[in-house]
Amino acid sequence: MNKFLFLIITFLLILSCKKDIKSAQKVNNKTEEITIEKNNLKTNYKSLFKKNPEYVSNGFDFPVGKPDAKGYYNAQKFKENNHLGDDWNGLGGGNSDLGDTIFAISNGYISEVKNYKGGWGNLVRIIHLKNNKLYESLYAHCNKILVLEKQFIKKGEEIATIGNNNGQYMAHLHLEVRDAVHLDIGPGYSSDTTGYLDPTQFIKNNRE
Numbered sequence: 001m002n003k004f005l006f007l008i009i010t011f012l013l014i015l016s017c018k019k020d021i022k023s024a025q026k027v028n029n030k031t032e033e034i035t036i037e038k039n040n041l042k043t044n045y046k047s048l049f050k051k052n053p054e055y056v057s058n059g060f061d062f063p064v065g066k067p068d069a070k071g072y073y074n075a076q077k078f079k080e081n082n083h084l085g086d087d088w089n090g091l092g093g094g095n096s097d098l099g100d101t102i103f104a105i106s107n108g109y110i111s112e113v114k115n116y117k118g119g120w121g122n123l124v125r126i127i128h129l130k131n132n133k134l135y136e137s138l139y140a141h142c143n144k145i146l147v148l149e150k151q152f153i154k155k156g157e158e159i160a161t162i163g164n165n166n167g168q169y170m171a172h173l174h175l176e177v178r179d180a181v182h183l184d185i186g187p188g189y190s191s192d193t194t195g196y197l198d199p200t201q202f203i204k205n206n207r208e
């Protein structure tokens with residue numbers, strides 16, 4: 001082999017190895033950062049509730065037809081078609097429930113109010129603390145939002161009205177309950193339910 005060519009190849013090999021090591025370090029640092037952020041988030045929420053103990057959860061109710069979902073049915077249950085939440089619809093069907101009130105399922109802290117557009121539309125997320133564990137409830141496709149983010153809320157208070165995401169669906173409330181409070185908005189549907197709970201089952205188990 002040409003000596004010069006050999007030198008070039010060796011040089012390129014060394015360069016690519018170095019790059020691999022560097023990117024591996026970068027990934028490790030990033031994972032570490034995310035873990036630290038998640039822990040901070042949990043600590044911050046817990047200390048927030050510690051300073052405002054009247055907003056610690058005193059049990060959970062249903063988000064429509066309060067407190068028992070009277071006049072409503074769950075049209076698409078958790079895990080049905082890989083659904084990550086419940087779809088609450090009025091018994092009248094169609095858009096008969098458009099504009100009906102959505103209630104906070106428990107005391108908590110409103111962590112986010114946002115129009116995510118796409119398939120999500122207007123959305124409210126609430127953080128709850130129960131038995132020293134954090135949960136999150138998420139209310140999607142809302143017509144009107146009646147609350148501001150970074151505020152505390154009491155169980156049964158109005159947070160929004162049922163919408164149809166600008167006619168994309170028949171009006172309904174998509175409700176999720178999560179036991180991971182650091183998750184992104186998420187896909188709405190997935191066979192992987194890590195971090196998600198069956199909302200109806202969770203509410204039934206935590207009525208008080």
Ligand SMILES: [Zn+2]
Nearest residue numbers: 085086087174
């Ligand atoms: Zn849904």
